[in-house]
Amino acid sequence: MNATVRDTPAAGPTPAGTAAAGTAADAGATMLKVSGVQVCFGDQPVLHEIDLSVQTGTTTAIVGPSGSGKTSLLRVIAGFLVPERGAVRLHGADVTAVPAHRRSIGLVAQDGALFPHLDVAGNIAFGLPRGTPRRERQRRVTELLELVSLTGDHAARRPDQLSGGQRQRVALARALARQPEMILLDEPFSALDAGLRESTRQAIREILHVTGTTTILVTHDQDEALSFADQVAVLKNGRLRQIGAPEEVYTRPCDVETAQFLGDAVLLPGELLSQLPDPLGAGHLDHQSGQARTAWDAATALGSVNVELVCPNLDSAHQTVRGATGQVMLRPEQITLSDHGVAATVLSSQYFGHDTTALVQLDGVASPLRLRRLNAVPLAPGTQVQLTVQGAGVFYPASSKCQSCSAGPASVRISSRPEGDALVGAHRE
Numbered sequence: 001m002n003a004t005v006r007d008t009p010a011a012g013p014t015p016a017g018t019a020a021a022g023t024a025a026d027a028g029a030t031m032l033k034v035s036g037v038q039v040c041f042g043d044q045p046v047l048h049e050i051d052l053s054v055q056t057g058t059t060t061a062i063v064g065p066s067g068s069g070k071t072s073l074l075r076v077i078a079g080f081l082v083p084e085r086g087a088v089r090l091h092g093a094d095v096t097a098v099p100a101h102r103r104s105i106g107l108v109a110q111d112g113a114l115f116p117h118l119d120v121a122g123n124i125a126f127g128l129p130r131g132t133p134r135r136e137r138q139r140r141v142t143e144l145l146e147l148v149s150l151t152g153d154h155a156a157r158r159p160d161q162l163s164g165g166q167r168q169r170v171a172l173a174r175a176l177a178r179q180p181e182m183i184l185l186d187e188p189f190s191a192l193d194a195g196l197r198e199s200t201r202q203a204i205r206e207i208l209h210v211t212g213t214t215t216i217l218v219t220h221d222q223d224e225a226l227s228f229a230d231q232v233a234v235l236k237n238g239r240l241r242q243i244g245a246p247e248e249v250y251t252r253p254c255d256v257e258t259a260q261f262l263g264d265a266v267l268l269p270g271e272l273l274s275q276l277p278d279p280l281g282a283g284h285l286d287h288q289s290g291q292a293r294t295a296w297d298a299a300t301a302l303g304s305v306n307v308e309l310v311c312p313n314l315d316s317a318h319q320t321v322r323g324a325t326g327q328v329m330l331r332p333e334q335i336t337l338s339d340h341g342v343a344a345t346v347l348s349s350q351y352f353g354h355d356t357t358a359l360v361q362l363d364g365v366a367s368p369l370r371l372r373r374l375n376a377v378p379l380a381p382g383t384q385v386q387l388t389v390q391g392a393g394v395f396y397p398a399s400s401k402c403q404s405c406s407a408g409p410a411s412v413r414i415s416s417r418p419e420g421d422a423l424v425g426a427h428r429e
């Protein structure tokens, strides 16, 4: 059976009088739970076994390459698409078969989807419940205009008399008019140029924060996802590859592909040498991720480093990982110049204003490494430098299985020995 596509009004209107999300009492409660969702178009599966929980009052970004299934997942959550397997629950109630217009969810489309023949006030008022008295409509329109930082001046303009960023604010005001419990944003900034995108994103994030609205943003822009959301879900080929706080997915990506999708990644061959005393107790369980984490010493071309191993099983048998080889992933900003590091030669350098990148060649490493320095002048080709690693990275074992417990692929996060604050990220398919 294939997914059922529903033809429901795009604004995702919600029941009248529904309270806005994010009351203090609800904060931290699970608002949305998607479990085991599967969607096919024809015989083509586009979403596989998706599990996603969203807490009240938080912002989640769903990020992934084009065609990875982001919009399909958003449509399942909104109620425009019925999955053939799995369930969508709002506040614990199964709404999988409830149509979009009966869910308390507002949707802001990529282009805002404003009505061209209505002025701004008319567009916003369209979002209000039917039967709202005239005076109340005017009051709410004024209030919503203010909320999205537009003035009475804008109220009489048609959408084609607004900037792209202003149109997106009107679209948000219209979606907020019915005080939905959740707002879904489908690539709402992608049509804006870089400067406007940044300022509109900031403004909308602030509005959603002030109103305590639970939000899901779909984007293919990793910087947008990392800067906008409390939680980032990475989708690839219809599967959720990783979900976590922005700093978690950026510093502990579950595999090399995810690491490269989320930003520049420096990859080096590495080998685990020995397990180190774990500051939190040998082999502690991270209750947030449910993963076991152990500290290790590892060898790389950038020297000996501390690492932590994450494995789904908390098991002292992780000793057997000693000697494991694989790839070490660092972010370019973690490789810094020092007086007592590993020697390298600068091949080229690029100046970007806020930062400068350089390609450097290390002895014994086939490919040059990229490093990024904030507020620095470019280095001339041929310059001899010494490099050390700051903070933590990730180690991906060459073996597809965690060698200690066969529980699935594991990744090991490393840090340079002096910092030694490494925590590890791991992943299990």
Ligand SMILES: Nc1ncnc2c1ncn2[C@@H]1O[C@H](COP(=O)(O)OP(=O)(O)OP(=O)(O)O)[C@@H](O)[C@H]1O
Pocket: 041, 042, 046, 064, 065, 066, 067, 068, 069, 070, 071, 072, 073, 220
């Ligand atoms: N109505 C449809 N009928 C058939 N196939 C569809 C339909 N909608 C989406 N698809 C296919 O499902 C897959 C996922 O599409 P979806 O729009 O969810 O991806 P996306 O990650 O949002 O992509 P983009 O970033 O390009 O918008 C794609 O291969 C797409 O061609």
